[in-house]
Amino acid sequence: MINTTVNTKIVGLFGNPLGHSLSPIMQNTAFSLCGIEYIYIPFQVEPGYLEKAIKAMMIFNFAGANITIPYKTEVIKYIDEIDEMAKAIGAVNTLVVKNKKIIGYNTDGMGFTQSLKNKGFNPKGKIFLLIGAGGAARGLAFTLAFEGAAHIFIANRTFEKADILAQDVNRVLGSCATALSLEEAVLRDAEKKSQVLINTTSIGMYPDTEYMPISDEVLRPELLVCDIVYNPVKTKLLQTAESIGCPILEGYGMLVNQGAEAFRLWTGKEPPIDAMTRVVLDKLTI
Ligand code: ATR
Numbered sequence: 001m002i003n004t005t006v007n008t009k010i011v012g013l014f015g016n017p018l019g020h021s022l023s024p025i026m027q028n029t030a031f032s033l034c035g036i037e038y039i040y041i042p043f044q045v046e047p048g049y050l051e052k053a054i055k056a057m058m059i060f061n062f063a064g065a066n067i068t069i070p071y072k073t074e075v076i077k078y079i080d081e082i083d084e085m086a087k088a089i090g091a092v093n094t095l096v097v098k099n100k101k102i103i104g105y106n107t108d109g110m111g112f113t114q115s116l117k118n119k120g121f122n123p124k125g126k127i128f129l130l131i132g133a134g135g136a137a138r139g140l141a142f143t144l145a146f147e148g149a150a151h152i153f154i155a156n157r158t159f160e161k162a163d164i165l166a167q168d169v170n171r172v173l174g175s176c177a178t179a180l181s182l183e184e185a186v187l188r189d190a191e192k193k194s195q196v197l198i199n200t201t202s203i204g205m206y207p208d209t210e211y212m213p214i215s216d217e218v219l220r221p222e223l224l225v226c227d228i229v230y231n232p233v234k235t236k237l238l239q240t241a242e243s244i245g246c247p248i249l250e251g252y253g254m255l256v257n258q259g260a261e262a263f264r265l266w267t268g269k270e271p272p273i274d275a276m277t278r279v280v281l282d283k284l285t286i
Contacts, residue, residue, distance in 0.1 A: 002028065002031075002032065002039050004037075004039060005037065006061075007037055007061070008037050008038065008039050008061065009036075009037060009038045009039070009061055009062070009063040009266075010038075010039055010041060010060060010061055010062045010063065011027060011038060011039070011040045011041070011062070011063055011064050011065060011066070011266055012040075012041055012042075012043050012053075012057065012062060012064075012065040012066070013040065013041070013042040013043065013065065013066045013068065014043055014045045014050065014053050014054075014065055014066070014067050014068070014071060014075075015042075015044070015045065015066075015067065015068030015069055015070070015071060016044050016045055016046065016047070016069075016070065016071075017044065018042045018043075018044045018068070020231075021042060021068070022255065022279075022280050022283055022284075023040065023042075023066055023259060024040050024041070024042055025279055025280075025283065026255075026256065026259050026276045026279055026280055027040035027259060027262075027263065028040050029272075029275055029276060029279045030259075030260075030263055030271050030272055030275065030276050031267075033272045033275055034267070034269055034271075034272065036267060036269065038063060038266070038267065045071065050071050050074055050075060050078065051077075051078045054075065054078040054079065054095075054102065055078075057095070057097060057102060058097070058100070058102070062097050063096070063097055063266045063267070064094065064095050064096040064097055064262070064265065064266045065094070065095040066093060066094055066095075066262060067092055067093050067094070067095065068093065069135075072091040072092055072093055072135055073090060073091050073092075073135075075092050075095070075104065076090075076091075076092055076104060078102075079092070079095065079102045079103065079104045080101040080102050080103065081101060081102075081103045081104070082103070082104045083103065083104060083105045083106070085105075085106060085109070085110075085142060085143070085146065086104050086105050086106035088142050088168070088172045088173075089106045089109065089138050089139050089142050090138060090168075091106055091108075091135050091138060091139065092104035092105065092106055093105070093106050093107060093108050093139075093258065093262075094106070094107050094261075094262040094265060096265045096266060105262075105265060106139055107257075107258040107259075107261040107262050107265070108136060108139035108140070108254070108258050109139035109140050109141075109142055109143025109144070110143055110257070110258065110261050111253075111254040111255070111256070111257035111258025111259070111260075111261060112139070112140050112143065112198075112226075112228065112253075112254040112257070112258075113143050113144065113147050114253075114257040114260075114261070115249060115253030115254050115256075115257050116196075116226070116249065118253060118257075119247075119249055119253075121196075121224060121249075123144050123147045123148065123149050123196075124147060124148035124149070125148060125149075125150050126149055126150060126195045126196060127149070127150050127151045127152075127153075127193055127194045127195055127196070128144055128149055128151070128152045128153065128194060128195070128196045128197075128198060129152075129153045129155065129187070129190050129191055129194040129196070129197045129198070130152060130153065130154045130155065130198050130200055131155055131156075131182070131197070131198065131199045131200060131201060131213045131214060132155075132156055132199065132200035132201035132213070133154055133156035133158070133161040133162040133164075133165045133179075133200075134161070134200065134201065136200045136228055137154065137156075137165060137200040138165055138168075140198060140200055140228075141154060141165055141166075141169050141177060142168075142169060142172070142173070145169050145172075145173040145174075145176050145177065146173060149176060150176065151176055151177070151178070151193075152166075152169065152176060152177040152178070153177075153178050153180055153190040153193075153194060154166050154177060154178070154179050154180065155179075155180040155181065155182050155186070155187055155190065156179070156180075156181075156182065157182050159179060159180075159181045162179035162180060162181075163179040165177070165179070166178055166179040167179075182214070184214075184215055184217065184218065187214060187218045188217070188218055191218050191219075191220070191223065192220075194223065195222075195223065195224060196223070196224045196225075196226060197214075197218075197219075197223050197224070197225050197226065198226040198227075198228065199213045199214075199226070199227045199228065199229065199235075199237055200228050201213050202229060203229075203237075204227065204229050204235035204236050204237055205229045205231060205235075206231045206232055209232055209235070209236060210236060211236065212235075212236050212237045212240060213237060214237070216240045216244070219240065219241055219244050219246060220244070220246075221244055221245035221246055222246075223241070223246050224246065224247045224248070224249065225237065225238060225241035225246045225247070225248050225249070226248070226249040226251075227248075227249075227250065227251045228251045228254055229251050230250065230251035230252040230254070230255050230280075230284065231284055232284070233250050233251075233252060233281070233284050233285060234248075234250060235251075238250060252277070252280055252281060252284060253277075255280060256273065256276050256277050256280055257273075259271075259276060260273050260276060
């Protein structure tokens with residue numbers, strides 16, 4: 001049990017619904033191991049109350065917050081400053097209180113690229129095929145482009161959304177993204193040119209674990225196949241890719257690394273990443 005005092009710094013998680021978030025146990029484990037007087041608390045924010053929740057951070061002893069679904073875009077209206085990358089992405093998942101101001105960041109894309117680098121894979125000069133064009137895809141596409149990806153194919157059920165994202169990336173970071181439909185022939189052609197495939201949709205997430213975002217016909221053994229879904233740890237897509245002989249990257253690394261980056265922003269300290277990974281994996285595999 002954390003012993004709180006009037007000096008305890010609060011980090012909030014604002015979203016709705018907040019049912020099964022792993023961030024509280026991951027961050028509280030990290031705060032406690034580092035011996036710092038911080039506490040991470042989920043606050044389910046009802047529709048229409050986000051502005052009041054953000055204002056409350058300045059009344060109480062908040063060091064910052066995480067913002068999650070459905071408030072990652074709306075929150076931008078209520079903060080004082082926004083980091084360049086978060087502005088380009090159009091979404092904020094981390095707030096930091098500094099000098100009486102609230103500053104917004106997006107650590108999702110960086111969490112993914114760090115997870116990729118931890119596997120010994122540098123995105124610089126590589127070609128990526130992203131499945132999906134929602135909020136998560138936006139974070140990944142901008143971060144991968146910023147890290148020097150040679151090209152990013154963005155394939156989405158709703159082509160127009162992929163097209164808007166590709167145009168946004170090309171406008172901000174120079175020409176390196178192309179929008180595609182989810183048709184198998186189109187995907188196959190893009191896959192042949194790509195080194196990495198990433199599922200950024202929620203397809204395959206518990207409890208609908210029998211679904212895959214693409215047909216297994218699209219996969220070949222040279223492709224690194226990544227999923228941002230982390231429950232289950234090994235999605236149907238990753239199981240299928242592994243059975244074909246593809247190297248794979250599970251989604252929990254992105255969860256841990258986005259949290260680790262947020263921890264650095266709130267505390268200025270180096271997070272205990274191994275312990276954070278262990279506590280997340282413990283929860284996911286019971
Ligand atoms: P997030 O912020 O988590 O990325 P989102 O913004 O709702 O969530 O985006 C979800 C993504 O998954 C979208 O790209 C969505 O495709 P559409 O733009 O066509 O809606 C994609 N997606 C979700 N369910 C899907 C399904 N059953 N088949 C194909 N794509 C799906």
